[in-house]
Amino acid sequence: MNRSALTVERALWWGPGLLFVLVLAVAPLLFSDFYLSQVITKALWLGIAAASLIFLAAYVGMVSLGQVALYGIAGFTMANLAAADGGSPIAWSPWAATLAGIVAAVGAGLFIGAIASRSYGIYFLMITLAVGVLTFYFFAQVTQLSGFGGVNNVTRPGIVSNPVRDPQNLFYIALIASAAVYLFVRYLARTPFGLALQGVRDDPSRMRALGYNVPLLRMLAFGLGALIASFAGILSVWWNTRISPGSIDLARTIDVLVIAVIGGLYRLEGAWVGAFAFAALDNWTRGLDIIGQRFNTVVGVIFLAIVLVSPGGLMGIWQSITDFLARRLSGRPPAQPSADPAGEARPASDTPQPS
């Protein structure tokens, strides 16, 4: 790619990205408290959940449907240890409970990773989905941990304040957490460990031949994915002030998958792009009488359309636009069509990264 095309391409990736971050930074001034809390903050923590899925899919080649279960483990652990109605009668400090939730989720992630990491592709997806649904049934049945109908009024750290009356604090916490997750994953991708993970994604047998312990690498990656998912779980408990088995059922798992696919399964930014699209859609369809309670059908149709038309999601569409514009503006002949990423269960390695 010649120099001017590269400049145009970079401008087209960084421009909207910076604008997005700037608007978010001053969002409490621009949007109503309701919109800030119900759409933007929700989108931020949903985006973190989707980011844990996209991290695994894009950098390690593991499409996991167990992320919601892991965030549920973090959420339930936190909610039970902090004072709450319906949970275990323990009252840890909310911060200690939060830390315990994160540790529990990472531990569970490493264990699930250990048993699932020897399976690849669609098998891995099936195993993580089965584990995810089993986790939902576990919390649905064990009422000692989930109360009857959920653990309510969870005590939150003082800094979170009241997420309904005073939504700015939680919004900024979610924003900082999102930024931290994004920067951490982008940094990790350049470390030797991150490069090894990408090697495992591209060719596990060659990595094994080079002496890497492939199952161990995949297990550790799954543990990292669990760490990211646990942030989303903790934030969701702070945001909802409660957690119930319904918060981690199959529909929620599919929601997070839909977010990742709408955004783009192979680009980390897609997590939050998809989450904003999803949260806005959710908020908008609630007001429509025609659709009524059939939000799932709308989600299903949009999901189906995205998978059929643009497997790269919104980020894939944006990628095509930037490719087109970069070529146009630099007067270069059209490049060869890029491979279809979603179909191959691994991204095309020649996809330009915005760097």
Added chain:
Amino acid sequence: MSGQTATAAGLGRRVRLTGLPPGTLALRVAVTLVIAFVAVWVAYKAYGDPRTFVIVGLNGLTLAGLYFVVASGFTLIFGLMRVVNMAHGSLYMLAGFFALELQTTLTGGEATSAFGSSEAGLGDWLIPLVVACLAVGVIGLVMQQLFLRWNQGQELRQALITIAIGIIIADQTLAHFGGIAESLAPPDAFPDSVDLPFSNLTYPFFRIFVLLVAIAVGLSLWAMIQRTRFGMIVRAGVDDRQMVSALGINIQLVFASAFFLGAVLAGLGGVLGGTMISVDKANDTQYLLISLIVVIIGGMGSLAGAAIGALALGLVDSFGDVYLPAGYTNYSILLIFGLLVLVLAIRPQGLLGRPG
């Protein structure tokens, strides 16, 4: 072997070139101990109360029959086309509600309430069964032809497509049929219960009937795959799709038939399960999970594996609810998780699955 070991040892590191990978022995001992402990525990409980053991055992077997019918369709589709049909649970649920609606219409709403004292004639049960199975089969066929056929070989994309269709089917089913848990009435031609030999126990006849249907389904599928020309093409297609079509066989027709059959089996499961247990708005998640676990345990694409997986899951499910120490029975889901972990630790590809 000895020469190779010597060479490796000469490099300062002893490498075992044959035999079990390191750690396997410890794993096998652990697995054997777990299985032995479970066997002793069940034997102890059975000795204490043999009547409960027989009834719970039969519950497990009949449940396994239902699970096998559902999962055989799932594994058939995967074995041939490498499509993980995530809409399988939704098809199950749709068939259940559809058959219930038909039966209510046929009997004028009289027969659906009470289980055991049936008012439904044989036709009031058989017609909904056949119509629901065919309807679900056609939906599966349409799904395959419209969405999956031109995405062949793209496993993840196909799985995502079936997830999307599964959401839509489940949501529309609940929108049209309400989602209230009810059971279909079994035909009144069936006896309510049967006497078990060598005891004074009785057992619901319909559950035995489900087990018999499952055995019949298993045997017919086996005979179809092993003994007919269609089955021969299916087996060849599993091994090498391109070669089969290069030989001039219309593999697309075989794919379409297999998908239709797989969806019909989900529908059959839905009607049997709807009569034996109930139709419920949580059926889609439940039976997708069951299909997944059965084929993960048994091995993807293997019919015998599905039978073993269904048996293991049905028995663990049934005994776990009763034989866990009092106060811990709601932890029974952990046993299923344990079963999954156990199998994956020894054989990541499932008990009868082919590696790779």
